[in-house]
Amino acid sequence: MSAPAATGQTPLRVGLLGCGTVGAAVAQALSTRPALYAERVGSPIEVCGIAVRNVDAPRELHAGLSGLLTTDASSVVHGADLVVEVMGGIEPAQSLVRLALEQGKPVVTANKQLIAASGQELVEVARQQATSLDYEAAVAAAVPxxxxxxxxxxxxxxxxxxxxxxxxxxxxxxxxxxxxxxxxxxxxxxxxxxxxxxxxxxxxxxxxxxxxxxxxxxxxxxxxxxxxxxxxxxxxxxxxxxxxxxxxxxxxxxxxxxxxxxxxxxxxxxxxxxxxxxxxxxxxxxxxxxxxxxxxxxxxxxxxxxxxxxxAGGPETASAVLGDLVNAACRLRQ
Ligand SMILES: NC(=O)c1ccc[n+]([C@@H]2O[C@H](COP(=O)([O-])OP(=O)(O)OC[C@H]3O[C@@H](n4cnc5c(N)ncnc54)[C@H](OP(=O)(O)O)[C@@H]3O)[C@@H](O)[C@H]2O)c1
CATH class of the missing domain: 3.30.360.10 (Dihydrodipicolinate Reductase; domain 2)
Structure with missing residues (x-):
């Protein structure tokens, strides 16, 4: 099953798994620089859901994003065209990344533990589904x-x-x-x-x-x-x-x-x-x-x-995540 490719001005929906140091910085950048991403990708990019452990935890989020918080991480994957995994650890990150890839959706992650443990297997799932798994931020954060x-x-x-x-x-x-x-x-x-x-x-x-x-x-x-x-x-x-x-x-x-x-x-x-x-x-x-x-x-x-x-650091690591995201979004549009 392939993810629907967005065309023209149809927004590309990004599902964010995690909204901590890195995830909040990714969400912040996507909401404060929409024109930059729309121009680079050719379609607007919008966050469609944000999975966290505790929706009531205090966090600094751009107005409008707080309503997207949920503890139902699978629903975030199902509703997205692309998935960004920044929750860390092996599970449930691994199952969610696999779920997204099996649905033909590109995944970007900063999760070095996950990539070191099962990156090759997940890349193979991505290859079979003709999609991508990118993880520049997993090594040395903003250093490419x-x-x-x-x-x-x-x-x-x-x-x-x-x-x-x-x-x-x-x-x-x-x-x-x-x-x-x-x-x-x-x-x-x-x-x-x-x-x-x-x-x-x-x-x-x-x-x-x-x-x-x-x-x-x-x-x-x-x-x-x-x-x-x-x-x-x-x-x-x-x-x-x-x-x-x-x-x-x-x-x-x-x-x-x-x-x-x-x-x-x-x-x-x-x-x-x-x-x-x-x-x-x-x-x-x-x-x-x-x-x-x-x-x-x-x-x-x-x-x-x-x-x-x-x-390390939220905005610094988000820079690498967003670089992968823009490239994955451009491929999806093509
Ligand atoms: N921080 C850095 O400088 C840095 C640099 C390079 C790479 N990384 C990598 O980036 C990833 C994220 O790091 P971080 O520092 O942003 O971590 P973090 O601040 O601990 O944030 C983790 C986020 O994931 C959510 N989460 C964790 N387990 C979950 C679960 N089971 N279900 C739903 N949501 C869950 C948390 O929800 P709550 O907010 O509700 O707790 C939180 O929003 C990790 O893989 C890390 O290795 C981080």
């Missing part, structure tokens, strides 16, 4: 690293990808290195400022960064790799002595995610790691400050390609 790896470097041979892809841990490490906080104090400060979740293990144990490097490796080399293939060491066990030792050598400790290919270029052997690394002060990744992200891609012809920018 997946698009560069998949499209800009499609004619090149990538040998490695190295990056700081978790803004929360980078904020902690930056507080220690540049502001002289003790490690435990920096973790506490990051929690107070909302950089860390109430349960910060996903970030501190390197799980979030591992999900992102898996997605990057699959995109770069089209290999069947998963979270279990990542050599992972977080930063929770680091001590003030480790930071002092690094600083005395002019180095800074960063949580670095990396993936590299070796062997036959046609069937490369890909390895991945997430671990704290002491970087020299002149390393480009050593300059990545606070909650920002940075990724360096090495390719045979291009050499080193570096991308830096905001790796």
């Amino acid at each position: 690293v997946l698009r560069v790896v998949r499209e800009s470097l499609a004619g090149d041979r990538i040998s490695s990808i190295t990056g700081i892809v978790n803004g929360s841990t980078n904020f902690v490490l930056d507080m220690v290195a540049r502001h002289g906080l003790g490690f435990a104090e920096a973790v506490e400060r990051a929690g107070q400022l909302g950089y860390l979740e109430a349960d910060p293990t996903e970030d501190l144990d390197g799980l979030d960064a591992a999900a992102k490097i898996v997605i990057l490796a699959r995109t770069a080399w089209m290999v069947d790799v998963g979270l279990a293939d990542v050599h992972r060491e977080g930063i929770a066990h680091l001590t003030d002595d480790d930071f002092e030792a690094a600083a005395s050598c002019g180095q800074v400790i960063k949580l670095v995610a990396s993936a590299w290919a070796s062997g036959d270029p046609a069937h490369p052997h890909v390895e991945m790691a997430v671990r704290p690394v002491a970087l020299g002060a002149d390393d480009p990744l050593a300059q990545v400050r606070e909650g920002r992200n940075g990724v360096v891609i090495e390719a045979e012809s291009a050499g080193l390609v570096s991308l830096f920018g905001p790796g």
Whole structure:
């Protein structure tokens, strides 16, 4: 079953699954820049439903959008031409994304856990239904690293990808290195400022960064790799002595995610790691400050390609979601 393609001025209906930090920013942008999207897509884009857990929770939403809130997420999928999944986690996000794809509806998501766990399977459902699943925001938020790896470097041979892809841990490490906080104090400060979740293990144990490097490796080399293939060491066990030792050598400790290919270029052997690394002060990744992200891609012809920018935040992440949404909407119109 295919989603109806909107033509002329028929609005394209977007179903929003989630209205938290990212979802609210997506909804806000769609309601405050309607002319921009109508011009780029060729049809107006309108939000037709917003799925949340609690419709009564206080939230800042543009007038008119509050009435679209519902706890019935399936009805949002059924009523939409395109679906944006920004609720996070595996379930019910996975079932809802699958439902939309099986109805032939393009899906845009920022959900790295979901894409790392079952992205390949969901992309296959999208392919069978001649629709699309896009997830630029799932890695490094506003930094368009997946698009560069998949499209800009499609004619090149990538040998490695190295990056700081978790803004929360980078904020902690930056507080220690540049502001002289003790490690435990920096973790506490990051929690107070909302950089860390109430349960910060996903970030501190390197799980979030591992999900992102898996997605990057699959995109770069089209290999069947998963979270279990990542050599992972977080930063929770680091001590003030480790930071002092690094600083005395002019180095800074960063949580670095990396993936590299070796062997036959046609069937490369890909390895991945997430671990704290002491970087020299002149390393480009050593300059990545606070909650920002940075990724360096090495390719045979291009050499080193570096991308830096905001790796988190509502409007920043929404920028990547909206980029995918505009592209998906243009394809749907065609
Ligand atoms: N925040 C960032 O900077 C950032 C950056 C890159 C990627 N991402 C990804 O973007 C996604 C969203 O992140 P976020 O920070 O916006 O999360 P969030 O603030 O926690 O918002 C999640 C939203 O989803 C809704 N939701 C959660 N479970 C639901 C369920 N079972 N049924 C219906 N609604 C449900 C919540 O409803 P209620 O409002 O009623 O609780 C909330 O509106 C995640 O996959 C995250 O990894 C976030």
